Amino acid sequence: MSSSQAIIGIDLGATNIKSLLMDKEGKILVSDKRPSLGNEGKEKVISQIISSIKTLQKEGVKLGISQFLGIGIGSPGPLNVEEGIIYQSPNIPGWQNVPLVRILEEKIHLPVFLENDANAAALGEWWKGAGKGFSYILLLTLGTGIGGGAIINGKVYRGARGCGMELGHMIIKEGGMICGCGARGCLEAYASATAVVKRAKALIKQGHKSYLSRFIKDANDLTCEDVFKAASKKDELALLIVEETARYLGTGIGNLLNIFNPDVVILAGGMVKAKEVLFNPVEKYTRLNCLKSCWEMVKIVPAKLGENSGAVGACATVLERKGII
Amino acid sequence: MSSSQAIIGIDLGATNIKSLLMDKEGKILVSDKRPSLGNEGKEKVISQIISSIKTLQKEGVKLGISQFLGIGIGSPGPLNVEEGIIYQSPNIPGWQNVPLVRILEEKIHLPVFLENDANAAALGEWWKGAGKGFSYILLLTLGTGIGGGAIINGKVYRGARGCGMELGHMIIKEGGMICGCGARGCLEAYASATAVVKRAKALIKQGHKSYLSRFIKDANDLTCEDVFKAASKKDELALLIVEETARYLGTGIGNLLNIFNPDVVILAGGMVKAKEVLFNPVEKYTRLNCLKSCWEMVKIVPAKLGENSGAVGACATVLERKGII
Numbered sequence: 001m002s003s004s005q006a007i008i009g010i011d012l013g014a015t016n017i018k019s020l021l022m023d024k025e026g027k028i029l030v031s032d033k034r035p036s037l038g039n040e041g042k043e044k045v046i047s048q049i050i051s052s053i054k055t056l057q058k059e060g061v062k063l064g065i066s067q068f069l070g071i072g073i074g075s076p077g078p079l080n081v082e083e084g085i086i087y088q089s090p091n092i093p094g095w096q097n098v099p100l101v102r103i104l105e106e107k108i109h110l111p112v113f114l115e116n117d118a119n120a121a122a123l124g125e126w127w128k129g130a131g132k133g134f135s136y137i138l139l140l141t142l143g144t145g146i147g148g149g150a151i152i153n154g155k156v157y158r159g160a161r162g163c164g165m166e167l168g169h170m171i172i173k174e175g176g177m178i179c180g181c182g183a184r185g186c187l188e189a190y191a192s193a194t195a196v197v198k199r200a201k202a203l204i205k206q207g208h209k210s211y212l213s214r215f216i217k218d219a220n221d222l223t224c225e226d227v228f229k230a231a232s233k234k235d236e237l238a239l240l241i242v243e244e245t246a247r248y249l250g251t252g253i254g255n256l257l258n259i260f261n262p263d264v265v266i267l268a269g270g271m272v273k274a275k276e277v278l279f280n281p282v283e284k285y286t287r288l289n290c291l292k293s294c295w296e297m298v299k300i301v302p303a304k305l306g307e308n309s310g311a312v313g314a315c316a317t318v319l320e321r322k323g324i325i
Numbered sequence: 326m327s328s329s330q331a332i333i334g335i336d337l338g339a340t341n342i343k344s345l346l347m348d349k350e351g352k353i354l355v356s357d358k359r360p361s362l363g364n365e366g367k368e369k370v371i372s373q374i375i376s377s378i379k380t381l382q383k384e385g386v387k388l389g390i391s392q393f394l395g396i397g398i399g400s401p402g403p404l405n406v407e408e409g410i411i412y413q414s415p416n417i418p419g420w421q422n423v424p425l426v427r428i429l430e431e432k433i434h435l436p437v438f439l440e441n442d443a444n445a446a447a448l449g450e451w452w453k454g455a456g457k458g459f460s461y462i463l464l465l466t467l468g469t470g471i472g473g474g475a476i477i478n479g480k481v482y483r484g485a486r487g488c489g490m491e492l493g494h495m496i497i498k499e500g501g502m503i504c505g506c507g508a509r510g511c512l513e514a515y516a517s518a519t520a521v522v523k524r525a526k527a528l529i530k531q532g533h534k535s536y537l538s539r540f541i542k543d544a545n546d547l548t549c550e551d552v553f554k555a556a557s558k559k560d561e562l563a564l565l566i567v568e569e570t571a572r573y574l575g576t577g578i579g580n581l582l583n584i585f586n587p588d589v590v591i592l593a594g595g596m597v598k599a600k601e602v603l604f605n606p607v608e609k610y611t612r613l614n615c616l617k618s619c620w621e622m623v624k625i626v627p628a629k630l631g632e633n634s635g636a637v638g639a640c641a642t643v644l645e646r647k648g649i650i
Contacts, residue, residue, distance in 0.1 A: 078618065136485040148584075159586025160461040163618040166583040171614055173499045173510075174576045183579070183614050190499075251499045254508070258491040259473075259584065261484025289496055289508050293403065293488040 004066040007318045008056050008110075010049060011117070011310030012075040014038060014091035017048055020311040021056040021065070024324065026128040028308070030059040038092035045092055046100070049073075050107055070111040070322065072314035073100065074120030081162050084114045115317040117141070117310055118165065119156045121303065122149030123320055124313025125266050129304035134263040138256055139303070140167055142249075142271035145180075146188040150260065154325065168192065172251045190248035193224035193271050199241055200227045210237035228274030242277050249278075250285020257286065257294040268303035275302045329391040332643045333381050333435075335374060336442070336635030337400040339363060339416035342373055345636040346381040346390070349649065351453040353633070355384040363417035370417055371425070374398075375432055395436040395647065397639035398425060399445030406487050409439045440642040442466070442635055443490065444481045446628065447474030448645055449638025450591050454629035459588040463581055464628070465492055467574075467596035470505070471513040475585065479650065493517065497576045515573035518549035518596050524566055525552045536560035553599030567602050574603075575610020582611065582619040593628035600627045 006029060011018040013036060021030040032052045037044045057068060078087040084101025104112045115123070122131070122139035131137040131151060141147040148167030150157035157165060168188035169181050176185030189195055204212060204219045211230045212222065230238035253265055271278065279300065287295050305312050319325040331354060336343040338361060346355040357377045362369045382393060404411040409426025429437045440448070447456070447464035456462040462476040473492030475482035482490060493513035494506050501510030514520055529537060529544045536555045537547065555563035578590055596603065604625065612620050630637050644650040 134485075159619075160459075160588040161586055161618070161622060163616070164582075164584055164586030166616055166619065169583045169616055170580045171576050172496055174497050174501075174515075174573065176499075181616060185498075185576075248499065251496050251510075255495045255580075256584075257489075258494045259489055259581075261486055261489030263485040291488070291491055291494055291506060293486070294484075294491065297486060 004064055005069055006060050006065045006067070007069050007315045008053055008071045009311040009314030009316070009318070010052065010071065010073045011120075011314055012036070012045075012049065012073055013310070014076070014089075017045075017052050018307070018311045019052040019056055020308060020315060021060050022312070022315045024069070024319065026312070026315075029063055029065070030056050031308075031311075032056055036092070038089070038095075042092060042094045042098060045095070046103060049104065053104075053108055068110055069324075070113060070318040071104065071108065072113050072115060072120070072317035073104075074115050074117045074310045074314040074317065075100075076117050078163075079114060079116060081114055081116065081158070084112065086114070111318075111322075113317050113321045115156070115314065116147075116149070117313075118147035119149040120313030120317055121268050121305075121309045122151050122266070122313070123156055123316040124305055124309050125268070125303055126151040126154065127316040127319070127325060128312055129309070130266045130301045131264055136260065136262040137264055137266065138260055138262045139266040139268055140253070141269035142191070142267055143193050143269035145194070146192050150262075154320070156320065167252065167256065170252055170255060172248060172255070187248065187252040191245050191252065196224045196227050196241060196245055196271075197222055199244070200238070203237055203241070208237050211235035212238055224271060225273065228271070228277055231277045232274070239277075242274075243281055246278060246281030247285045249282050250287075251289050253282065253286045253300065254289030257290045257298055261294050262298060264299045264301060266301055266303050268309060272302045329389055330394055331385050331390045331392070332394050332640045333378055333396045334636040334639030334641070334643070335377065335396065335398045336445075336639055337361070337370075337374065337398055338635070339401070339414075342370075342377055343633070343636045344377040344381055345633060345640060346385050347637070347640045349394070349644065351637070351640075354388055354390070355381050356633075356636075357381055361417070363414070363420075367417060367419045367423060370420070371428060374429070378429075378433055393435055394649075395438060395643040396429065396433065397438050397440060397445070397642035398429075399440050399442045399635045399639040399642065400425075401442050403488075404439060404441060406439055406441065406483070409437065411439070436643075436647075438642050438646045440481070440639065441472075441474070442638075443472035444474040445638030445642055446593050446630075446634045447476050447591070447638070448481055448641040449630055449634050450593070450628055451476040451479065452641040452644070452650060453637055454634070455591045455626045456589055461585065461587040462589055462591065463585055463587045464591040464593055465578070466594035467516070467592060468518050468594035470519070471517050475587075479645070481645065492577070492581065495577055495580060497573060497580070512573065512577040516570050516577065521549045521552050521566060521570055521596075522547055524569070525563070528562055528566070533562050535562035537563055549596060550598065553596070553602055556602045557599070564602075567599075568606055571603060571606030572610045574607050575612075576614050578607065578611045578625065579614030582615045582623055586619050587623060589624045589626060591626055591628050593634060597627045
């Protein structure tokens with residue numbers, strides 16, 4: 001009976017491990033969340049992942065699941081999907097060249113599939129979220145950095161060596177601000193949450209008056225969410241920063257429409273909480289910066305799966321790799 | 326007998342119509358070239374195309390060809406591949422919304438396939454040129470404007486509505502120079518042959534000394550080829566312009582490596598005649614502007630098919646659409 005089959009999806013984050021047991025139709029059967037404990041080192045993180053999987057399996061069996069089809073892991077990169085190795089994880093000391101797929105397969109005796117977190121999110125949104133029914137899907141994750149994924153006809157776009165879709169490192173301002181990658185003028189340097197905070201702090205330190213300065217004690221504590229909240233309350237400085245951020249995002253998204261001509265662009269990640277203030281200006285600047293033929297008919301929408309996006313995407317990864325979806 | 330089958334490919338240019346009769350293995354059997362006569366109007370151009378096709382058929386029959394599999398047409402856009410309509414042709418007065426596929430099929434009684442010229446060039450280079458054997462191919466045409474095409478696993482990348490790969494309209498300098506498309510800072514505005522000439526003229530008019538001023542009577546006659554020729558003779562001003570052009574091209578190509586992670590980037594079009602002076606700086610700036618993982622193993626190469634590129638690509642279009650390659 002096919003309804004007794006299930007998939008496990010793991011969203012391996014810097015702070016938490018979020019896991020889901022889902023059936024093949026995309027129904028969530030069991031969920032689990034526990035701290036990653038990255039500061040306790042690599043072994044601890046792996047044992048947290050294994051405990052989470054075992055919990056889901058135990059609960060699944062109680063629900064009548066007789067077959068676990070596989071385990072998907074969505075993780076921040078850099079990583080190698082084919083070899084199942086995570087090269088590096090900035091928030092876990094000692095996490096270098098970890099062959100996570102082999103380690104887990106030896107312990108759990110189920111097929112394990114590794115996926116870049118932005119690709120997993122894109123696949124999850126295509127399977128059960130904002131990208132459902134579309135053939136050409138682009139997803140941007142707007143957070144500390146800017147990542148990207150593309151789903152073309154239901155398959156993750158990988159490129160020749162699995163390292164493309166680095167949409168945050170598209171240069172939109174040649175010779176501009178320096179980016180963490182070493183190049184100048186990357187989208188990420190202008191439009192990530194980090195960039196928003198940096199600009200806000202600089203403007204406040206210059207003495208610009210803002211509602212922002214009222215609800216923070218120290219400009220150092222400022223978050224991107226604070227800026228967007230202030231903008232939603234019509235704070236002028238915050239609105240200016242949002243407008244500028246949207247201009248850069250619109251430049252980057254306009255480029256991507258001209259290049260990929262997608263059906264839909266899905267915006268995901270922390271910054272999308274601010275969709276009420278962000279989406280209108282982003283659409284305005286995207287339209288200004290792209291050809292009419294590529295703008296017409298495209299949808300720019302927020303991700304739908306919210307907190308579960310990574311784990312749902314990890315489940316979808318299992319189904320994609322096994323050729324089930 | 327399969328060797329008695331052949332394909333016709335037409336490169337519909339503003340000045341000339343270049344046509345080839347090829348066998349399925351890519352051997353050129355007959356070629357034909359005649360003026361497009363665009364200034365004599367739409368009907369004249371169509372009759373030139375038909376004469377060219379009939380010439381190839383006649384010669385083909387003499388060579389023992391018993392079956393013509395189809396006719397491919399590579400044309401500058403904007404056009405609709407699926408409906409077989411060329412919306413506009415800037416150099417042919419009255420050429421608007423011409424249903425070329427239907428017109429030709431009615432006259433010739435063979436299946437006709439329309440393709441954007443840059444896509445056709447990319448497909449041709451994949452079939453029989455610099456892209457042979459690769460899975461992820463990007464092609465940029467560097468000429469009056471900058472166009473692009475991508476071949477992924479042997480198929481033309483089309484996007485949702487066939488209007489993607491507008492690589493010349495990728496914004497690399499937000500807020501920069503105005504482009505013909507209305508946006509600011511497009512790659513085309515900085516790195517096309519038109520941009521090269523514009524910059525050279527401006528610098529000469531400012532009184533900069535250059536070898537260039539020696540071999541042109543009037544700065545208005547200056548061509549991009551002149552600039553590259555002067556650069557190859559170590560003219561300082563010309564070298565500066567080439568370096569700057571390469572910097573912008575390297576920014577754009579670096580972006581495309583970060584996004585697509587291709588196996589190979591093929592540079593085609595008039596500017597590639599200057600490959601001796603252009604390729605080294607383009608590679609240097611591309612490497613500077615892209616992530617190490619996306620730079621490693623990629624090849625940046627000139628197109629191989631030269632003058633025949635468009636017509637070979639048009640032949641390949643027939644084979645691609647019929648699922649033969």
